[in-house]
Amino acid sequence: MIHLHVELGNRSYPIYIGSQLLSRPDLYAAHIKSKQVLIVTNETVAPLYLDRVRQNLTSYQVETVVLPDGEQYKTLEMLNRVFDALLSARFSRNATLIALGGGVIGDMGGFAAACYQRGIAFLQIPTTLLAQVDSSVGGKTGVNHPLGKNMIGAFYQPQCVLADTDALDTLDDRQLAAGLAEVIKYGLIRDADFFVWLEHNIEALCARDKNTLAYAIERSCRNKAEIVAEDETESGVRATLNLGHTFGHAIETGTGYGAYLHGEAVAIGICQAADLSMRKGWLTGQDVQRIAALLLRAGLPVIPPAGLDAERFLELMAVDKKNLDGRIRLILLEKIGRTTLPVYVDRTLLESTLNGYGRN
Amino acid sequence: MIHLHVELGNRSYPIYIGSQLLSRPDLYAAHIKSKQVLIVTNETVAPLYLDRVRQNLTSYQVETVVLPDGEQYKTLEMLNRVFDALLSARFSRNATLIALGGGVIGDMGGFAAACYQRGIAFLQIPTTLLAQVDSSVGGKTGVNHPLGKNMIGAFYQPQCVLADTDALDTLDDRQLAAGLAEVIKYGLIRDADFFVWLEHNIEALCARDKNTLAYAIERSCRNKAEIVAEDETESGVRATLNLGHTFGHAIETGTGYGAYLHGEAVAIGICQAADLSMRKGWLTGQDVQRIAALLLRAGLPVIPPAGLDAERFLELMAVDKKNLDGRIRLILLEKIGRTTLPVYVDRTLLESTLNGYGRN
Numbered sequence: 001m002i003h004l005h006v007e008l009g010n011r012s013y014p015i016y017i018g019s020q021l022l023s024r025p026d027l028y029a030a031h032i033k034s035k036q037v038l039i040v041t042n043e044t045v046a047p048l049y050l051d052r053v054r055q056n057l058t059s060y061q062v063e064t065v066v067l068p069d070g071e072q073y074k075t076l077e078m079l080n081r082v083f084d085a086l087l088s089a090r091f092s093r094n095a096t097l098i099a100l101g102g103g104v105i106g107d108m109g110g111f112a113a114a115c116y117q118r119g120i121a122f123l124q125i126p127t128t129l130l131a132q133v134d135s136s137v138g139g140k141t142g143v144n145h146p147l148g149k150n151m152i153g154a155f156y157q158p159q160c161v162l163a164d165t166d167a168l169d170t171l172d173d174r175q176l177a178a179g180l181a182e183v184i185k186y187g188l189i190r191d192a193d194f195f196v197w198l199e200h201n202i203e204a205l206c207a208r209d210k211n212t213l214a215y216a217i218e219r220s221c222r223n224k225a226e227i228v229a230e231d232e233t234e235s236g237v238r239a240t241l242n243l244g245h246t247f248g249h250a251i252e253t254g255t256g257y258g259a260y261l262h263g264e265a266v267a268i269g270i271c272q273a274a275d276l277s278m279r280k281g282w283l284t285g286q287d288v289q290r291i292a293a294l295l296l297r298a299g300l301p302v303i304p305p306a307g308l309d310a311e312r313f314l315e316l317m318a319v320d321k322k323n324l325d326g327r328i329r330l331i332l333l334e335k336i337g338r339t340t341l342p343v344y345v346d347r348t349l350l351e352s353t354l355n356g357y358g359r360n
Numbered sequence: 361m362i363h364l365h366v367e368l369g370n371r372s373y374p375i376y377i378g379s380q381l382l383s384r385p386d387l388y389a390a391h392i393k394s395k396q397v398l399i400v401t402n403e404t405v406a407p408l409y410l411d412r413v414r415q416n417l418t419s420y421q422v423e424t425v426v427l428p429d430g431e432q433y434k435t436l437e438m439l440n441r442v443f444d445a446l447l448s449a450r451f452s453r454n455a456t457l458i459a460l461g462g463g464v465i466g467d468m469g470g471f472a473a474a475c476y477q478r479g480i481a482f483l484q485i486p487t488t489l490l491a492q493v494d495s496s497v498g499g500k501t502g503v504n505h506p507l508g509k510n511m512i513g514a515f516y517q518p519q520c521v522l523a524d525t526d527a528l529d530t531l532d533d534r535q536l537a538a539g540l541a542e543v544i545k546y547g548l549i550r551d552a553d554f555f556v557w558l559e560h561n562i563e564a565l566c567a568r569d570k571n572t573l574a575y576a577i578e579r580s581c582r583n584k585a586e587i588v589a590e591d592e593t594e595s596g597v598r599a600t601l602n603l604g605h606t607f608g609h610a611i612e613t614g615t616g617y618g619a620y621l622h623g624e625a626v627a628i629g630i631c632q633a634a635d636l637s638m639r640k641g642w643l644t645g646q647d648v649q650r651i652a653a654l655l656l657r658a659g660l661p662v663i664p665p666a667g668l669d670a671e672r673f674l675e676l677m678a679v680d681k682k683n684l685d686g687r688i689r690l691i692l693l694e695k696i697g698r699t700t701l702p703v704y705v706d707r708t709l710l711e712s713t714l715n716g717y718g719r720n
Contacts, residue, residue, distance in 0.1 A: 035685050076440055087507035092683045115475075118502065140479065145440075147447035152475045154514065207631075233479070259384045274695045321477045323452045325395050 004033055006137065008228040011157045015137060017214065021164040022125070023051060025056040031123055031159040036095035037062045037297040040082055042069040045101045048170050053100055053125065058353050063089045065256055067105070072258035074104045074144045076152065082112040083147075093117040096159070102128035102175070103135035103262060107153070108309075110141030114156035119267050124158045125192040127167040129179025130263050133186075133220035136161045138228040138238075144257055148319040149249040156232050163221075163241075165214055167360075177299035178263025181203060181244075183216050185270065186223040189240045192337025194219055202297045203329075209320050227312035239322055240339040243331045244269030250316035254308045267300035268358075275357035279349050303358035362578050363371075364570045366497065367589040371517040373498060375581050377574065382409060382485070383526040385416040389482055390517040397422045399440055401470040402429040405461045405463035405487050408530050413460055415484065423449045427465070432618035436512065441453045453477040453599040456519070461621060462488035462535070463495035467513070470501030474516035484518045489573075490623050493546075493580035498588040504617055505513040508679040509609040515593050519706025523581075525574055533566075537659035538623025540565060543576050544582040544654055545630065549600045550698025554579055555664045560652075562657045599682055600699040603691045604629030609662075610676035614668045620661075627660035627720075635717035637693040639709050647696055663718035668715035 003019035014028060037060045041050055050198065054062060065085045067078050097120060099109025106124050113122035126136035127141070128332045142153015162337045163359045168176065187195030198205075205214040224241070231238040247269030251260055260268075277283040292302045304313075314328075322342045328350070329342035361652030376387060395426025397420045401410055406426045414422055429437050429471040446455065457480060474481035477481070486496035486645050502513020528536065540562070547555030558565075564572040584601070591598040611620055620628075634651045637643040652662045654706035664673075674688075681688045682702045689702035 055674070076436055079478050080436055083505055083512055084507070087505055088677060089513060090678050090683075090686055092685055093681050094684050115502075115512045115514060117511060118500070142475075145443055145447055145474055147444070151447060151477060152443055154475060155476045247492055319447060322451075324454050325452055326450055328487050 002214070004218070004221050004225055006157070006225045008157060009059055009234055013160050014159060015161040015163065017165065017217055017221065018133070019164070019166050019210075021162050022052045022167070023056065026160055027160070028056045028123075032060065032096045033121060034092070034094040034096060035061050036091045037090070037098060038082070038087070038095065039064045039098045039100055040067070040087055040105060040112065041065070041100040041111060042067045042105055044069040045105070049100060049127060049167065051097065061089075063091075067108070070258045071104055071144070071262065072256070074257065075107055076143055079108055079112055079143055082108065083116060086112070086116050091120075093120060094265060095120050097122040098125060099123070100125045100127065101131070102126065103131045106136045107141050108143060109149070109340060110139070110156055110158065111153050111320055114141055114154040119156070121159050121305070124161040126163055128171055128175050129168055129217070130182055131177070132163040132217050132263065133179060134182040134224060136163070137221055137224045139232065147253075147259070149253050150287060150321070151319070158308050163217060165172060165210065165217065168208065168213060174261065176208070178261040181263035181267040181270070181295065181300040183220050184298065185241070185243055185266070186220050188270065188278065188291065188333060188336060189243050189339045190227075190337065191219070191223055191333075194223075195294075195336055199294055200300045202294060208296075236341065239333050239342050243333070244271075244273045245341055246317050246320045246322065246328070246330055247313070249320065250313050251305060251308065254312055254316050255305055256304065264301050266286040267295045268304050270295065271302045271334055272353055273302065273330065274355055276330070276345065276350065276353040279333060279352055282334045283336075284334065290336070311356045312353050314350070362574070364578070364581050364585055365439065366517075366585045368517060368592055370539070371499075371704055373486050374517055375521040375523065375585065377492070377523045377577055379524070379526050380569075381522050382412045382527070383416065387520070387522055388483075389678070392420065392456045393420050393481060393564070394452070394454040394456060396449070396451045397458060398442070398446055398451060398455065399424045399458045399460055400450070400465060400472065401425070401460040402427045402465055404429040409460060409487060409527065412456065419653070421449075423451075427468070430440055430618045431612065431622065432616070433503070434468055434617065436503055437699065438618070439472055439503055442468065442658070443476060446472075451476075453480060455585060458484045458485060459483070460487065461491070462486065463491045464489075466491050467498045467501050467510070468503060470516055470518065471503060474501055474514040475571050479516070479581070482518050484521040486521065486523055488531055488535050489528055490535070491540055492523040492525075492577050493585060494542040495582055496523070497584045499592065507613075508637055509573050509613050509617070511679070514639055523577060525570065528568065528573060531684045533659060534621065536566070538621040540658040541623035541627040541655065541660055543580050544658065545603055545626070546580050548630065548651065548693060548696060549603050549699045549716070550697065551579070551583055554583075557652075558663070559654055561643050562654060566657075567658060578698050580711065591657055592693040596701065599702050600691050602682060603693070603699055604631075604633045605681045606677050606682065606690055607632040610673050611665060611668065614646065614672055615665055624661050627655045628662060628664050630655065631662045632664065633690065633692055635642070636690070636705065636710065636713040640692060642692065642694045643696075650696070668700055670711050673714045674710070
C-alpha cells in the first residue's frame with residue numbers, strides 16, 4: 001500500500017493507494033469517529049462494491065443511498081436525496097459520509113457532507129481511474145447547474161482517500177480512457193518526464209497492467225497533492241489543473257451532461273488548448289501532434305462535436321469559474337510540462353481555434 | 361455610526377450600526393471589489409429599500425432577485441433561484457452578493473454566496489431587529505429541510521454587516537418583538553446586567569425609542585461578536601447562543617415553517633429551557649417568572665402550541681445539530697446570565713417540562 005499525504009494544516013489527510021484496500025477494516029476505523037455512517041453510491045457501483053464496504057462496518061449504524069449513475073444526475077435534486085437519507089436516519093453532526101463511486105458520487109457526496117449541519121466528516125472511496133487520480137483528491141465538491149458545470153459547491157476536504165486499484169478491474173474501457181485524460185494532463189501541466197513515461201507506457205495502461213497503473217495513479221496523486229497543498233482554494237497555481245477544462249465543460253454542458261464523459265470532454269479540450277497555445281506561438285505543430293497522438297492512443301476523442309459551433313462555444317465558455325467580470329480566461333501551455341496561469345485570450349485567436357481545430 | 365469588529369483572523373469584518381447607513385455609498389464601495397453585484401431581497405423589503413440601496417450602486421452592474429417573504433421559503437428551491445440569477449447574468453467568482461432583508465434572506469443569501477462557484481463575497485444588510493442583533497452576525501448560513509430547520513448550510517462570513525436602524529421604522533410590532541427575543545437571550549446566557557437593563561427598558565424598546573434600540577443592538581452585537589470570535593464553528597461556547605432554540609426549532613418545524621416567527625418560537629423555547637433548568641435545581645421559580653414576564657412584556661408568546669404534545673416534541677427535537685449519535689443535548693441556564701454547554705438531559709425530566717410547562 002502506498003501512503004501519500006495532502007498537507008493542509010489541520011485539514012491534512014492521507015491518500016491510500018493499493019490492492020485490497022476496500023477490505024481493510026483498520027483503514028475505515030482509523031477515519032470514522034462516530035457510530036453513524038451513510039454510504040452514498042450509485043446503481044452501477046452498488047452491486048459491485050457496496051457489500052464489500054459494508055462488511056467492514058458491522059459495528060456501525062450504516063445507512064445507504066443509491067443514486068442513478070451519470071453526470072446528468074449531479075444535481076441539487078439528487079443532493080437533496082442525500083439530505084433526506086441523513087435526516088430520516090436522524091444522523092448527527094458527528095456522523096460520517098462515505099462517497100463510494102466515481103467523480104460524480106465523490107463530488108456530490110463531498111458537497112452533501114460539506115452542507116449537512118454545516119459540515120460532517122467524509123471519506124472518499126473512488127472506484128474509477130478518473131476519481132482516483134483527480135477528483136477525489138483536493139476537496140473540490142459540488143453539483144452542476146443547467147447553465148454551467150460545477151457552479152454550485154464548496155472546498156471541503158475528506159478525512160482520507162482510499163483508492164483501491166482492484167476497483168479498476170470492473171471499469172469499462174471508456175471509463176478507463178476518461179481517467180487517462182487527467183493522467184496525461186499532469187504530464188502536460190508540470191511533469192514533462194511523466195509525459196514521456198506515458199508515451200512509453202500508454203498501451204500497458206490501456207491493457208490494465210497492475211504495476212503500471214499503480215505507478216500512474218501514485219504519480220498523478222503526488223502531483224495533485226503538491227498543487228493542492230500549495231493553493232487549496234485556487235487563488236493561483238491550482239487553476240493550472242483546469243487545462244482543457246473550460247473547453248471541456250462547454251462540451252459537457254452544450255451536449256447535455258452525460259453525452260461525453262468528463263475525461264473525454266477534457267481530452268478534446270486539451271487539444272483545443274494546445275492548438276490555441278500553438279497559435280500564441282508557444283507550442284510547435286509537432287507538440288500539438290504529440291499531445292493528440294497520446295490521447296488517441298489512450299482511446300480518447302480529440303475532435304470537438306460538430307454540433308457545437310464557435311458562437312455556442314463562446315457562449316458556454318462565458319460561464320466559467322476562472323472568468324473575471326465576464327471575460328474568458330484560459331490555462332494554456334507554454335511547452336509540454338509547463339502551463340500559464342489563467343490568461344485573457346484575444347477573441348480573434350480563440351475563434352480561430354474554435355473554427356479551425358478539428359473542423360473540416 | 362457605531363463600528364464593531366468581528367475578530368476572525370483573515371475572515372474578520374466590521375459591523376456598522378446607525379442611522380442613514382443604507383445611503384452611504386462609501387460603505388458599499390469599501391466592501392465591493394468588483395463590478396458585478398447581485399441583490400437578494402424579498403417582496404416585502406424590495407418596495408421599501410431596494411431603490412435606496414441601488415442608488416448607491418450606479419457604477420456597478422446590478423442584478424436583483426426578489427423572493428417571496430417568509431420562513432417557509434427558506435428552501436433549496438429558492439436558493440436555486442439565486443443561482444439561476446447569478447448564472448443567467450454570467451456572474452464571475454469575483455462578483456458580490458448583497459443580502460437585503462431579514463434572517464431568512466440573510467441565511468439564504470449567505471449560503472448562496474458560500475456555494476456559488478465555491479464562494480463569492482457577500483454583504484449583510486439586515487432590515488429586521490432579529491437579523492441586526494443575531495442572524496446577520498457570525499456567518500451561519502443555510503436553508504431548512506422539511507425534516508429539520510437549518511439542516512443544510514455553511515459557516516461563511518460576510519465582508520461586512522450594515523445595520524441601518526432606520527429600517528426598523530417599517531417593521532411591524534410582531535417582527536420587532538421577535539427580534540427582542542434574541543436580545544433578551546444575550547442577557548440570559550452571558551450578560552446579567554443587560555438582562556436587568558432590559559427589565560427597565562423593555563417598554564421603551566417596544567415603543568421604538570431610537571437611542572434605546574441602538575444601544576440594545578450594539579450590546580447584542582458585541583455579545584455575539586465576542587462569542588463568534590471565540591468559537592466560529594460551534595465546537596464549544598457558540599452553542600450557548602442556542603438557548604431555547606432546540607425547543608423553538610421543534611415548534612417551527614412542527615407547526616409548519618412560517619406559522620411562528622423564529623423569535624416567537626425561541627421565546628417559548630427559552631421558557632421551556634428555563635422550566636427545565638428549574639427542574640434541574642438551577643433556576644428558582646422566581647427566575648422562571650422573571651424570564652417569562654420580560655418576554656411577555658416584549659409582546660412575545662411564552663406557551664407552547666397546544667397541538668404539539670410531548671411525543672411529537674421529542675421526535676422533532678431528535679433532529680438537532682447539537683445532538684450527538686442520536687441523543688438530545690440542550691443548553692440550560694445555571695442562573696440568569698450563565699448557561700451550560702450542551703448537556704444530555706434525563707428523558708423523564710425533559711418529559712416533565714414538555715408535559716408540564718404551559719399545559720393545563
